[in-house]
Amino acid sequence: MGYRLSLLDQSPAEEGQTPEAALSATLNFAREAERLGYHRLWVSEHHDSDRLAGSSPEVLVAWLLAHTSRLRIGSGGVMLQHYSPYKVAENFHLLAALAPDRVDIGVGKAPGGLPLSTKALQGARAGHNEDFPAQLKQLTHYLTSATEPAGGDSARALPAPAIAPQRFLLGASPESARLAASLGWHFVFAGFINTNEQAMQEAVLTYHEYAAGKGKALISLAAVAAETQHQAAELVAQQxxxxxxxxxxxxxxxxxxxxxxxxxxxxxxxxxxxxxxVNVLHGTADHIHQRLTALSQRLNVDEFILHTPLTDVGQRLRSITLLADQRIKENG
Known part of the structure; x- marks a missing residue:
């Protein structure tokens, strides 16, 4: 098959489960993803949520990098509206220096929480922060200018890693795709948020047009694999x-x-x-791969980031194992 498989994990907590247990499950998920041959694993940012334990992707990324050896690890994504672009660049440059050629920075513009958590995150800036394109432009500058000599016209986001983190803008519209292309970022269509296939096609093709081969478009989808179509349907029925x-x-x-x-x-x-x-791509691993193959060929996409929207640890691991085993089977 002509595409890579990657994963997004949100550190979900089951009813009555501690955040420590949810984060431990994410670490186990990352280790299994590496063993199974997945290309990258991203973790999300959610605030003031009892159901999702991952509130600070930079911190969790560091922990996962320290306990894996090959898997690319990144944010899916940092909610840039809350933060100083300079500090975000520093964080990911430091991570990239600690784990060369294994760090991704994924950025989104959603709040990632309720209005009061947004206000608390932004502090005195609440309601007065810059528009998202301006923030992303600033972040791009700090991520690309760290190697300039000292004493220039702006601060440098040091340390300057030997290999810069790969940059991805998460979005669900043609406007986001054009913004990513204009600033030299890869683009990830958030298909588990905007499940409209027409919107997906418009955004991905827009990115291809404006990037002109200088970046890549990825698609992120909710997906659940099981031994049978019926079992998979039962798993996603209550989503x-x-x-x-x-x-x-x-x-x-x-x-x-x-x-x-x-x-x-x-x-x-x-x-x-x-x-x-929730529109979840579900079924047997063979069925899911057939759907991914068709999308890959139709939209010229060579990587999918799959999110398994289940809280049960065993079910999540079983899903990604079935998908990895089917890939090995089909590749001979």
């Missing part, structure tokens, strides 16, 4: 998200409680909450 609409703004959260909290904390006079079934 739901909640879409909150406040005026012309939308946010997707995992539970009704989070959706209601988002509305309260926003103090919105008008809102709408919609329960949505």
């Amino acid at each position: 739901h998200n909640y879409r909150v609409t406040l005026g012309d703004k939308h946010v997707t959260v995992g539970t009704l409680e989070q959706a209601e909290a988002f509305v309260r904390q926003s103090a919105a006079s008008e809102h709408r909450i919609e329960k949505q079934t």
Whole structure:
């Protein structure tokens, strides 16, 4: 098959599970991913969530790098609106110096939490931060100018690693794709957030057009493999998200409680909450690979980042094992 498989893990916590156990499961997941031959593993950023333990991807990335040896590790992604681009560049340059040629920086523009956590993260800047394209442009500068001589016109984000981290913009629209291409970033279409295939096609083809072969487009999808199609369907049957609409703004959260909290904390006079079934690519490993092969050929994509939206550790590991074994089988 002409594509690579990579993974996204959100450190989910089952009912009654401690965050320590959830993070330990992520470490085990990373070790198994490396053993099974996956190319990269990314971890996410979520705030004030009892269900997801990964609030600081940079910290978790460092821990996973220290306990693996080959797997690329990165953020999927850092929510840049909350932070100084300079500090983000420093963090990932330091990680890249600690683990040469194994570090990815993935950046997104979603809040990653409820309004009060956003306010707490941004502190005095809350409500006055720069627009996302300007922040990404600043981050690009700091990631590419670290090797310049001292005493220049701007601060350097040191240390300057021998091999820079690979840069990925996470998005779900043609606008994000154009932004990534214009600044020399790879692009990842967040298909587990925007499941519309037409939107996926438009964004990926837009990136190919504007990047002109100087970057790569990836697709991230929710996927669950099982021994049979029926078993896979049962695993994903209870997967739901909640879409909150406040005026012309939308946010997707995992539970009704989070959706209601988002509305309260926003103090919105008008809102709408919609329960949505999560669109998960599911079935046998052979079925999933057939779907990925078709997408790869149609959209000229040579890597998929798969997110397994299950809290049960054993089920998550079984899914990625079946997919890896099927790849080995088909490659002979």
